[in-house]
Amino acid sequence: MAAISCTLLVDDDDTTNFLNQALLRRMAISGTVLVAGNGQEALDLLHTHCERPTSPTCPALILLDMKMPRMNGFEFLQAYTQQLQARTPAVVVIMLTTSLNPRDVELMQGLPIAGYLTKPLTRDKINQVLQQHFGQPAEES
Numbered sequence: 059m060a061a062i063s064c065t066l067l068v069d070d071d072d073t074t075n076f077l078n079q080a081l082l083r084r085m086a087i088s089g090t091v092l093v094a095g096n097g098q099e100a101l102d103l104l105h106t107h108c109e110r111p112t113s114p115t116c117p118a119l120i121l122l123d124m125k126m127p128r129m130n131g132f133e134f135l136q137a138y139t140q141q142l143q144a145r146t147p148a149v150v151v152i153m154l155t156t157s158l159n160p161r162d163v164e165l166m167q168g169l170p171i172a173g174y175l176t177k178p179l180t181r182d183k184i185n186q187v188l189q190q191h192f193g194q195p196a197e198e199s
Contacts, residue, residue: 066117070126097134
């Protein structure tokens with residue numbers, strides 16, 4: 059049984075998305091994994107999949123890259139907060155970054171996110187998110 063119904067990966071790097079999808083599948087944490095290449099695609103997916111917040115394809119977890127073209131993670135969060143957050147209150151948003159720049163870390167402190175992780179995603183990092191925000195570790199497969 060998957061720990062959560064759906065996860066949304068938002069990253070402009072196809073290789074990162076492929077590797078993260080493979081990790082999430084191996085760990086069997088989600089029944090569905092959606093992928094968006096930028097913040098605008100993510101908003102469009104959320105509008106489609108979260109018409110009903112109880113939909114099994116409305117993400118419970120969003121793993122959001124900070125720096126992307128067209129609409130970056132910061133811009134996505136601003137639009138998400140204004141348009142969708144009230145409709146999807148149970149969504150856990152985790153910012154992903156390669157940056158440990160103190161300015162970027164400071165900017166993340168004031169965002170409506172549950173936390174941030176440095177890339178790359180690992181089994182341990184995913185288990186930490188599952189334990190902290192969903193009360194359970196992933197099943198081993």
